[in-house]
Amino acid sequence: MKINPNYANVKKSYLFIEIAHRLREYTAAHPDADIIKMGIGDVTLPLAPAVVGAMHKAADEMGKKETFRGYVDDNGYDFLINAIKGYYKKLGVDLDYWEIFVSDGAKSDLGNILDLFDSDNTVLVTDPVYPVYVDTNVMAGRKIIYADANEANGFLPMPDPSVRADIIYLCTPNNPTGAAYTRAQLKEWVDYAKAQGAVILLDSAYEAFVTDPDVPHSAYEIEGARDCVIEFCSLSKTAGFTGTRCGYTIVPKTLKADGDLNAMWLRRQTTKFNGVAYVIQRAAEAVFTDEGQRQIRENIAYYQENAKILMAGLDRCGIKYFGGKNSPYIWLKCPDGMGSWEFFDRLLKEANVVGTPGEGFGVNGKGYFRLTSFSTHERTQEATERLYRMLNG
Ligand code: PLP
Numbered sequence: 355m356k357i358n359p360n361y362a363n364v365k366k367s368y369l370f371i372e373i374a375h376r377l378r379e380y381t382a383a384h385p386d387a388d389i390i391k392m393g394i395g396d397v398t399l400p401l402a403p404a405v406v407g408a409m410h411k412a413a414d415e416m417g418k419k420e421t422f423r424g425y426v427d428d429n430g431y432d433f434l435i436n437a438i439k440g441y442y443k444k445l446g447v448d449l450d451y452w453e454i455f456v457s458d459g460a461k462s463d464l465g466n467i468l469d470l471f472d473s474d475n476t477v478l479v480t481d482p483v484y485p486v487y488v489d490t491n492v493m494a495g496r497k498i499i500y501a502d503a504n505e506a507n508g509f510l511p512m513p514d515p516s517v518r519a520d521i522i523y524l525c526t527p528n529n530p531t532g533a534a535y536t537r538a539q540l541k542e543w544v545d546y547a548k549a550q551g552a553v554i555l556l557d558s559a560y561e562a563f564v565t566d567p568d569v570p571h572s573a574y575e576i577e578g579a580r581d582c583v584i585e586f587c588s589l590s591k592t593a594g595f596t597g598t599r600c601g602y603t604i605v606p607k608t609l610k611a612d613g614d615l616n617a618m619w620l621r622r623q624t625t626k627f628n629g630v631a632y633v634i635q636r637a638a639e640a641v642f643t644d645e646g647q648r649q650i651r652e653n654i655a656y657y658q659e660n661a662k663i664l665m666a667g668l669d670r671c672g673i674k675y676f677g678g679k680n681s682p683y684i685w686l687k688c689p690d691g692m693g694s695w696e697f698f699d700r701l702l703k704e705a706n707v708v709g710t711p712g713e714g715f716g717v718n719g720k721g722y723f724r725l726t727s728f729s730t731h732e733r734t735q736e737a738t739e740r741l742y743r744m745l746n747g
Contacts, residue, residue: 360493360494360495363492369710370394373698376698376699377708380703389708390706390708390737391708391729392707392728392734393709393726395529395683395728396596396728397590397591397594397596397657398729399594400594401593402594402641402646402650404641404643404645405641405649408636409637411636412632412636413633426630426635427629428620429452429454430629431635433635433636433639434456434636435456437643439454442572449606453607454602455605455619455620456602456635456638458599458601459588459599459600459601460588463601463603464490464555465486466627467555470619471520473495473496474496475497476496476497476499476521477497477498477521478499478501478519479498479500480501480502481500481502482530483500484530484715485714487525491521500716501517503533505676505687509528509533509676509677510528510535512539513546515546518550520551521553521555522547524543524556524557525557525559526556527560527563527569527677528681529560530683530685530712530715531677531683532676532679532681532683532684533677534566534679534681536566537568541576544577544579545578548578548581552582553582553609553615554583556573558571558572558585558586558587559586559588559591560591560683561587562650563654563680565680569680581609582610583609586601586603587604589601589638589641591682592650593638595637598634599634600638603619657682657727658682660682660731660734661679661681662678664684664727664734665678667735667742668684670742671738671745673689674687675687682727682728683727684724684725685712685723687721688722688723690745691721692721693721694711694719694720697711701744704744705743706740707741709723711723711724725737
């Protein structure tokens with residue numbers, strides 16, 4: 355037996371372990387400290403009533419002989435696939451039923467999709483980056499190259515025609531920077547991918563947070579994207595499904611490759627995955643109803659208000675930041691030339707606020723810091739006031 359040697363090359367998941375370690379150490383010494391946590395990107399509001407109602411109803415159906423369901427249909431139940439199809443239709447995007455695959459969330463599919471690609475492919479990711487794109491490819495032994503996201507390009511790197519890439523990851527709106535590509539910018543990436551014969555794996559986990567009319571909700575709003583983009587969507591941040599688990603992946607039948615990626619993905623999923631639970635698919639269906647959409651929009655609006663509170667607080671402190679407008683994340687430049695971890699420590703000890711050091715997401719994150727809007731208005735406001743006091747004595 356030989357193990358996969360590539361695992362030795364996967365970096366230890368140092369970031370959140372180190373944050374937890376420093377937090378534990380501090381709270382052990384200061385057990386009464388009132389800590390405001392704005393680090394981890396998990397939602398805080400509960401599921402919408404329409405979603406919970408659908409789950410209850412579906413659970414009851416599972417308990418009756420006449421309505422019990424066993425194994426799930428191929429790529430998801432038709433009621434959910436049609437609901438997703440309808441959602442895209444409202445964006446002006448026509449999808450074929452068999453291009454939509456229901457999943458247990460974006461993270462699984464972002465990793466699993468790599469089954470379809472040879473290990474001899476060059477992978478292009480941005481830096482800073484959501485670490486899953488890097489780790490899954492390191493596990494498979496692929497070569498990874500980086501596109502710099504920095505202040506000069508507004509944390510939105512554009513393609514360099516002189517760079518060869520086969521698999522391109524784009525996350526827009528971005529985790530961790532909160533930056534989001536406009537239609538025109540995404541079109542440049544689509545044109546580049548087509549010219550290279552590359553595929554774009556587009557992570558749109560945060561599309562529901564988009565407010566800017568120039569920023570697309572789906573890559574398929576861009577001409578030519580059906581030729582080169584696989585899109586990964588999630589109800590985690592859209593509808594608070596981080597613990598409930600449901601998402602969907604779009605694999606167009608028109609993707610240009612030396613094989614039928616849509617057919618390969620169906621084959622892969624029906625071989626290695628047995629679908630998302632009926633109760634959860636009914637819950638997901640409820641997200642797309644008028645009532646569900648109204649309710650989840652209320653929750654998103656609540657988080658967006660937190661982002662505004664944070665941005666106003668940072669403006670008051672004179673701190674430069676990115677994101678926030680189309681995203682639950684705010685990516686700030688650490689004040690007074692502080693390093694990410696230095697700022698983390700000061701913020702923890704002097705303001706009792708926890709965030710995420712930017713350098714945990716890549717070299718270009720050095721000197722930057724991520725705050726999230728997944729909190730309450732009161733705690734978010736309090737955090738900004740503590741930050742102001744920390745910097746102004
Ligand atoms: N993609 C990005 C960019 C994320 O930030 C996250 C979660 O934090 C995910 C995917 C994971 O989504 P899911 O919960 O659907 O697996």
